[in-house]
C-alpha cells in the first residue's frame with residue numbers, strides 16, 4: 001500500500017500534490033445525501049413467469065465471448081438479462097442476454113452510449129441487482145442470487161466505485177465512518193483494528209489519517225473519489241466495478257485517479273470492470289474492451305485488436321467519433337455518422353438491436369438477433385455480416 005501511494009504521488013504534478021495535502025481546498029458546496037450504495041429502484045423486477053423463456057443454449061458451446069485459454073476466469077455471466085418494470089406494466093430491457101467472462105487480474109472496459117445498460121450490467125454482475133434471467137459464477141461456483149445471504153457474502157468479494165463522488169458519499173457521516181461501515185457490516189476487525197485500517201486506507205488512496213474525522217463536503221471531487229475508492233477497498237474485495245469513476249472529475253484530476261486505480265490493481269491483484277463512455281480512457285486502462293448497445297454486447301476483443309481491427313458496424317461508428325490527438329489525421333479521418341435515435345429498451349427491435357440505424361442492415365438483420373461469436377482468435381462480434 002505504501003508502494004501504491006508513493007507511485008501515485010510520483011506521477012502527480014506538485015500543484016496536484018499540494019491540492020491533495022491541503023485537504024480543505026476545492027471545497028464543494030454540494031452536500032446532497034445518499035446512502036452511499038445506490039439502491040434498486042422501487043420498480044419491480046420482471047415476474048418469474050417472464051423468466052420461463054430462459055434460453056437453453058449452451059453459451060460455452062456458442063463461445064459468446066468466453067475464450068479462456070490459460071487465463072483464470074473470476075466472474076462468468078451466462079445469459080444475463082436485467083429488466084425493470086416500468087409504467088403500464090411493461091418491461092424495460094436494460095440488459096439483454098449477456099454472456100461474458102472476466103479474467104482474474106484484468107481490466108475489462110465496458111463502453112457504449114449513455115443509457116445502453118452499462119451501469120445496470122455492472123450492478124447485476126456484482127449482485128446489487130438480481131438478474132431477471134441468467135446465471136453468475138464466481139471463482140467457478142454458481143452464485144445463488146435469490147439468496148440474500150449469498151448476495152451479502154458476495155458483496156465481500158465485489159465492490160463498486162460510483163460515478164458521482166458527490167452523491168455517493170453520505171454527507172452526514174464522517175469519512176472514517178463511511179470507510180469503516182463495510183468492515184463493520186462484515187464483522188471485520190475490532191473497533192481499534194478498524195480505525196487503524198481506515199488510517200491505512202486513507203493513506204493508500206493519497207489522503208491522510210486526519211481526514212477520517214472530516215465530512216465529505218469538505219473535500220474536492222477528486223478527493224471524494226479517493227474516499228469512494230478507500231470505501232470499496234476496505235473489505236478487501238477481489239473484483240471492483242468502476243462505474244465511470246472519473247467522468248464527474250476535472251480533467252486535471254482524472255489522470256491521478258486512473259493512476260491510483262492502476263497502481264492499486266497491481267499491488268492488490270484486483271480485477272476491474274471499468275465502465276466509461278470515453279473511449280480514449282478505456283483504451284488506456286483496459287486489457288479487453290466490450291462494446292455495448294441497447295443492452296447487448298456487440299463486440300469484445302483486446303484493446304489493441306478492437307482499435308486495430310474494429311469489426312462491428314456500431315463499434316466502427318463509435319470509434320470514428322473519437323477525436324485523434326494528431327491534427328493532420330483528425331482532419332482527414334472519415335467519420336461514420338449514425339443516423340436515427342437509439343430505439344427504446346422497452347421496445348427493442350426484434351432482430352439485431354442496431355438494425356434500425358445500421359447502414360449495412362439486411363432483411364435478416366431485422367428478423368434475427370446475431371449471436372456474439374468468435375470471428376478472429378479472441379475477437380468476438382455480434383453481426384450477421386462479419
Ligand SMILES: Nc1ncnc2c1ncn2[C@@H]1O[C@H](COP(=O)(O)OP(=O)(O)O)[C@@H](O)[C@H]1O
Nearest residue numbers: 041043084094113114115116117118119120345
Ligand atoms: N432502476 C431502474 N428502473 C427503471 N429503469 C432503469 C433503472 N436503471 C436503469 N434503467 C434504465 O435502463 C437503461 C440502462 O440504464 P443504465 O444501465 O443506467 O445505462 P448506462 O449506465 O449505460 O447509461 C436506461 O434506459 C435506463 O433508463
Ligand code: SF4
Nearest residue numbers: 352355358365383384
Ligand atoms: S447484424 Fe446487421 S444490422 Fe446488426 S450490425 Fe450487423 S449488419 Fe448491422
Ligand SMILES: [Mg+2]
Nearest residue numbers: 118119120243
Ligand atoms: Mg451508467
